[in-house]
Amino acid sequence: xxxxxxxxxxxxxxxxxxxxxxxxxxxxxxxxxxxxxxxxxxxxxxxxxxxxxxxxxxxxxxxxxxxxxxxxxxxxxxxxxxxxxxxxxxxxxxxxxxxxxxxxxxxxxxxxxxxxxxxxxxxxxxxxxxxxxxxx
Amino acid sequence: xxxxxxxxxxxxxxxxxxxxxxxxxxxxxxxxxxxxxxxxxxxxxxxxxxxxxxxxxxxxxxxxxxxxxxxxxxxxxxxxxxxxxxxxxxxxxxxxxxxxxxxxxxxxxxxxxxxxxxxxxxxxxx
Numbered sequence: 716x717x718x719x720x721x722x723x724x725x726x727x728x729x730x731x732x733x734x735x736x737x738x739x740x741x742x743x744x745x746x747x748x749x750x751x752x753x754x755x756x757x758x759x760x761x762x763x764x765x766x767x768x769x770x771x772x773x774x775x776x777x778x779x780x781x782x783x784x785x786x787x788x789x790x791x792x793x794x795x796x797x798x799x800x801x802x803x804x805x806x807x808x809x810x811x812x813x814x815x816x817x818x819x820x821x822x823x824x825x826x827x828x829x830x831x832x833x834x835x836x837x838x839x840x841x842x843x844x845x846x847x848x849x850x851x
Numbered sequence: 852x853x854x855x856x857x858x859x860x861x862x863x864x865x866x867x868x869x870x871x872x873x874x875x876x877x878x879x880x881x882x883x884x885x886x887x888x889x890x891x892x893x894x895x896x897x898x899x900x901x902x903x904x905x906x907x908x909x910x911x912x913x914x915x916x917x918x919x920x921x922x923x924x925x926x927x928x929x930x931x932x933x934x935x936x937x938x939x940x941x942x943x944x945x946x947x948x949x950x951x952x953x954x955x956x957x958x959x960x961x962x963x964x965x966x967x968x969x970x971x972x973x974x975x976x977x
Contacts, residue, residue, distance in 0.1 A: 740930070743923045750916060758909060759960045762972045764901035768890035788880070795873035802866060823877075831880045834887060844890050850898050 735797050742794045749787040762849070769848035772840035781835050788831040796824040857943040865922050868915035875912050903965050910958050917953050921946040 757766050774780040800817055807813045885893045899905055925942045928935040935942065963970035 740927055743920075743927065747920045747924065751920060754913060754916060755957070758913065759957055760972055762901075762960070762964060762970070763906075763909065764898070764964065765972075766900070767897055768886065768893040771886060771893075791876055792880075795869065795876055798866075798869045799873060802870065827877060827880050830884050834884045838886050841889055850894055850901060 739794060739797060742790045745786070745790050746794060749783070750791065753787055765849040767848045767850055768840070768844055769846055771838070772844050773848070775838050775840070781838075785832065785835050788835070789828065792824060792828055792831070796820055857940055861922055861925070861943050861946070864918060865926075868919040868922075871915045872912065872919060901964070906961055906965055909961050913957050913961065914950065914954050917957075918946070918950045921949045 757763060761770070800820055803813060803816050803820070807816060882896045885896045900909070925946050928942065929939070960970045960972055
């Protein structure tokens with residue numbers, strides 16, 4: 716990862732910054748659909764109080780839901796964390812702090828990606844967890 | 852030229868909504884990881900989302916996500932369609948109107964249960 720130090724010549728075309736510029740736009744096209752459909756499914760067509768363990772068990776019986784959620788997890792996390800990296804580069808003036816914060820961000824991104832991926836892959840509904848899924 | 856014009860507000864809102872959605876994403880990855888602890892623990896976490904306070908917070912999330920999505924499309928249009936830059940203002944207000952038009956019906960479904968209104972999406976059973 717390239718961390719801006721404020722020294723050296725202006726970045727030329729190509730390289731990490733150009734790559735992330737394109738990545739933000741390409742991931743955005745996917746996220747517009749993935750995130751808005753996700754929002755509609757879990758807040759509109761199904762009330763959020765019904766998105767219980769039982770509902771996850773029904774949905775995750777179909778592996779396509781896991782693929783959908785994993786794509787959303789991966790694209791949203793990378794898109795969001797890269798956005799925050801740009802914000803840090805804009806406002807944190809000290810090079811040392813910029814390096815610390817962006818390193819922390821990279822670590823956090825990896826940790827959250829792993830937590831999310833492991834949750835998606837390893838989910839196995841416990842016996843007897845199928846049934847009515849609206850809470851209360 | 853730029854300061855105080857629609858472009859500045861669009862840019863500022865894009866950052867604020869982006870950071871807001873990212874904060875929610877971090878919380879959301881953690882709350883989904885509760886799946887690994889079984890139905891009781893997971894459903895206790897999900898029950899929080901059904902409370903009045905979190906429903907109102909969800910409205911902010913929905914508004915932020917819709918704005919960020921539509922404004923992102925505006926940014927890509929300005930980046931890739933040469934003539935789009937001539938319609939800056941119209942594009943910005945289109946983003947705002949689309950955000951509000953999509954937000955209102957979604958907000959209805961989210962807050963209806965607070966007032967005991969059955970919006971048709973809370974039926975028990977599968």
